[in-house]
Amino acid sequence: MxxxxxxxxxxxxxxxxxxxxxxxxxxxxxxxxxxxxxxxxxxxxxxxxxxxxxxxxxxxxxxxxxxxxxxxxxxxxxxxxxxxxxxxxxxxxxxxxxxxxxxxxxxxxxxxxxxxxxxxxxxxxxxxxxxxxxxxxxxxxxxxxxxxxxxxxxxxxxxxxxxxxxxxxxxxxxxxxxxxxxxxxxxxxxxxxxxxxxxxxxxxxxxxxxxxxxxxxxxxxxxxxxxxxxxxGGKDPAYVCEDADIEKTAEMLIDGAFFNSGQCCCGIERIYAAKPVYEKFLEKCVSLTKSYVLGNPLEQATTIGPMAQARYAEGVRKQISAAVSAGARTLIDPALFPADKPGSAYVAPQIVVDVSHDMEIMTEENFGPVVGIMPVSSDAEAIKLMNDSHYGLTASVWTSDMARAERIGEELDTGTIFMNRCDYVDPALCWTGCKDTxxxxxxxxxxxxxxxxxxxxxxxxx
Missing domain, CATH: 3.40.605.10 (Aldehyde Dehydrogenase; Chain A, domain 1)
Structure with a gap:
């Protein structure tokens, strides 16, 4: 039988x-x-x-x-x-x-x-x-x-x-x-x-x-x-304030976006950066992303491996393509990552700008190595955009002012609020979510x- x-x-x-x-x-x-x-x-x-x-x-x-x-x-x-x-x-x-x-x-x-x-x-x-x-x-x-x-x-x-x-x-x-x-x-x-x-x-x-x-x-x-x-699911946001340590913030957020090929429930999928530091932050993020090595995960030189299935990688490519068709720009040339081949599970890490919440890349979970980055003019604008999601697992605020982070955190609809860290589970704190999470x-x-x-x-x- x-x-x-x-x-x-x-x-x-x-x-x-x-x-x-x-x-x-x-x-x-x-x-x-x-x-x-x-x-x-x-x-x-x-x-x-x-x-x-x-x-x-x-x-x-x-x-x-x-x-x-x-x-x-x-x-x-x-x-x-x-x-x-x-x-x-x-x-x-x-x-x-x-x-x-x-x-x-x-x-x-x-x-x-x-x-x-x-x-x-x-x-x-x-x-x-x-x-x-x-x-x-x-x-x-x-x-x-x-x-x-x-x-x-x-x-x-x-x-x-x-x-x-x-x-x-x-x-x-x-x-x-x-x-x-x-x-x-x-x-x-x-x-x-x-x-x-x-x-x-x-x-x-x-x-x-x-x-x-x-x-x-x-x-x-x-x-x-x-x-x-x-x-x-999750669509976890980060807000980079103008008083953030840009070097450390970029390092941790890019790692939070691309570690495990972006396949993290609390991975960073969207970033809002204060206008005074937006360009500097973006420049650092691009530099860090270009340093990744996409390839066979069994090789020690590889820092980012394939996604778990080819169809997941195809979903990420389609989301990026749809954003570009709607007016967004990609900042990373896939040619830097020869292992990235259409139809395969290998997909290059990508940063997308000129994005808006009219695009799925900023509203729907991608669960892959891509992050959208937007400039914002104020805490109020950042809070509004961070809350504009039907998910609610984690959110992070990057600032040198703890009182400010606490104040912003109180207004965010999320299971966990971080200050100056992301993509981490603290066993002393309950891991929980709200909304569709x-x-x-x-x-x-x-x-x-x-x-x-x-x-x-x-x-x-x-």
Missing amino acids: YQKTVRLISPVNGELYAERPLINDDALDDALTLSRRVQTAWAKVPLNERIAYCRKALEHLKKHDTDIVKELAWQMGRPVRSGGENSPLEERFNYMSGIAGRALAPLTEEYSDRVRRYISRVPHGVVLVIAPWNYPYLTACNAIFPALISGNTVVLKHAVQTLLVGERLQQAFDASGIPAGVFQNLVLDHAQTEKIISSRRVNFVNFTGSVYAGQVIERAAAGQFIGVGLEL GRGVTMSEIGFHQLTRPKSHHLRKF
Whole structure:
């Protein structure tokens, strides 16, 4: 009997890199039943022991980092010189495991011999994590580790583009000695995933991905009364004030726009620069962009690799072309990047000017190595333009005046406001969004609260 498979096409050479069979219906039913059956016992394992299992899994991943970095280059195109995701992964794990006792502790109102009133944090049960390919370890583990530490069991459905990441995570948890069924990586298609959600086989869904897919998940969960955490698209803006350090600002914003070939949920996609510094800022940005090396991500000289799929690169090219047809100008000659070839996943980094919000390049997510830059006359104009988006993940203000940054930040509709930094997840602060970016929350104490539910206790003696 033919078994359907999923195929991972490498952006490096456009060839098949991995292929795996989808789980069949009987095996899927067994996996979900096991996950639910072992959850109660897992929740009773002491907190420090749950953390220890997760730490052992993390240590296993670290031991295999060299192989993992190469696999990531083959799977989604990130240059090997960028390294893997171990450093930020360990930073987030250390912080979240360190605050777990406090975050999951009961909130006590009264505790005496005669009356005890408190609110405890109770795990949801089975958590389905649907992870994306762009930061395949980080985004998955942002939910996996806190979910397990909280006493949930986890079912992981990873993106096809990073198929081997799910397997690596399964190997890591198996090596940790964690009880069978507490963590399971399953190869699923979209129809199977929707069915799991709509049949209430899980208690909470954590998803990172597109707005469209988030809408599909919400519809599947409708009427099931299960929690859904969604981190969706972004069109993250930056505002460069006239008192900004132009050298450092340009360096960080160009990195924020082009790192990982621009395939970052919080990558910089549009910049508004104060008119007095606009030309100087633009000149520095162009110089930095020309220094990039586009090519095979397995070569150490490469600083920007292919996008994850050729169709994503084609979408970026079309957005640039549409902007130019509407009157915009590109500042980077693609001839400087010989690897950029139409139809391939390799696309040169690009800066576009003379843009407006009548162009999709300034309003719709491109998720690629292109950034539009506009001059602005005032804080008020910058705020208006930054808010002119149906996304809301992060926004950054570049200035030497913290009070000014705070004042501007208060008026921005966004999940996170940065001053003099971008494209960064601080585990002490909740990672969240607004508008079409969704309503997910990971990191910080609030991240633990999303993966648990409150339970009130009112006990008294006569």
